Amino acid sequence: MGYLSGKTVLVTGASSGIGRATALAFAREGSRVAVCARRVDRLKDLERELSEAGAAAVRSFALDVTKRADVEAALTGLPSEWSGIDVLVNNAGLSRGLTKVYEDDPQNWEEMIDTNIKGLLYVTRAVVPGMVERGRGHVINMGSTAGYITYANGAVYCATKAAEKSISEGLKIDLMGTAVRVTSIDPGMVETEFSEIRFRGDTERAAKIYQNITPLKPEDIADAIVWAASRPAHVNIHTVVMTTIDQANSVVFHRHS
Numbered sequence: 570m571g572y573l574s575g576k577t578v579l580v581t582g583a584s585s586g587i588g589r590a591t592a593l594a595f596a597r598e599g600s601r602v603a604v605c606a607r608r609v610d611r612l613k614d615l616e617r618e619l620s621e622a623g624a625a626a627v628r629s630f631a632l633d634v635t636k637r638a639d640v641e642a643a644l645t646g647l648p649s650e651w652s653g654i655d656v657l658v659n660n661a662g663l664s665r666g667l668t669k670v671y672e673d674d675p676q677n678w679e680e681m682i683d684t685n686i687k688g689l690l691y692v693t694r695a696v697v698p699g700m701v702e703r704g705r706g707h708v709i710n711m712g713s714t715a716g717y718i719t720y721a722n723g724a725v726y727c728a729t730k731a732a733e734k735s736i737s738e739g740l741k742i743d744l745m746g747t748a749v750r751v752t753s754i755d756p757g758m759v760e761t762e763f764s765e766i767r768f769r770g771d772t773e774r775a776a777k778i779y780q781n782i783t784p785l786k787p788e789d790i791a792d793a794i795v796w797a798a799s800r801p802a803h804v805n806i807h808t809v810v811m812t813t814i815d816q817a818n819s820v821v822f823h824r825h826s
Contacts, residue, residue: 572799574599575625579654581634581692582661584611586761587711590787591658594795596624603651605632605643606661626650634661634688635680644695653703656798657696659689659710664726664767678725685729689736697740700749707798710737712755714812714819727819730755741807750805752797757812757819760784781824782815 578595582588583604592604596619604612604619604627612629619627628651632643662685665677693708700706715723716730737753744751758779765775789811797806815823 571598572801573656573795575601576655577601577603577651577653578656578658578798579603579605579696580658580660581632581688582606583615583629584608587756587759587787587790588658588660589615590791591660591794592619593622594788594791595656595798596620596622596627598795598799599623599625600656601626601628601651603628603630603647603654605630607631607633634692635683637687637691640688640691640695644692652699654696654699655705656707656709657692657700658794659692659708661688661692662711662729664723665769667722667767669722670724673725681726681729685726686732686736689733693736693740697744697749701744701747704748705802706749707752708737708740708749709752709754709794709797712737712753712808714755714757714810714816716755717810718819720820737808741805748802750802752794752806753808754790754793754797755808755810756785756790756793757816758782758784758822759787759790761787781826782822783813783825784815785811785813 578600580588580592583592584606592602596602602619602624604615606612609631616627616629630643633639665680666673710733712733713730715727716734719727737751741751760779765772768774793809793811
């Protein structure tokens with residue numbers, strides 16, 4: 570059996586895209602997989618798929634990571650057989666709008682900051698003390714190439730991903746002397762519902778983002794996450810930056826003619 574067999578894994582934002590692919594990848598490793606998201610209806614179908622993929626056990630629950638009280642209640646209220654989380658994948662995140670800062674709707678900022686920064690912190694705060702107490706654990710945060718180079722009309726989203734980068738680095742420093750590992754997975758363009766959510770359901774505008782480019786797939790990111798989590802306990806993968814072959818960074822792309 571592999572290193573991750575029987576490990577308890579929690580994936581946030583697991584109803585679609587990278588979160589869903591990551592949950593399935595851990596299931597194929599024989600892990601015990603807990604998934605949460607706001608769209609709980611999707612999680613019921615995912616439960617069945619996780620079991621069929623080989624998960625040792627499956628649990629799903631509704632969670633909006635932007636609501637601190639709900640996060641604390643959900644995670645402290647987990648049954649004892651699920652409370653010993655070995656791997657936390659902080660995947661929940663989103664982008665809203667693609668607009669100049671001085672013209673943007675402040676509600677877009679609220680959603681991005683509340684989800685990408687505060688939600689990340691709330692879940693981390695609820696889970697990591699138990700990891701420290703048990704003497705084992707791995708926190709895997711979802712970053713982005715947007716955290717390295719700011720692109721036009723995306724200042725606030727890029728700022729939230731730069732914050733994720735700093736939080737991951739700071740958490741790793743804070744955990745020195747413990748056995749808890751921290752990894753930031755920082756992908757570039759991945760074809761998911763990300764752009765549709767950014768443009769609030771405008772599928773035509775979302776499709777143009779990936780036009781004439783071969784993007785990464787959610788499964789590519791899931792593969793990197795599982796690889797990082799499956800290293801020997803003394804090995805910590807700090808950061809994985811990954812893009813499609815058609816992307817150099819968050820502003821340089823090759824579009825096929």
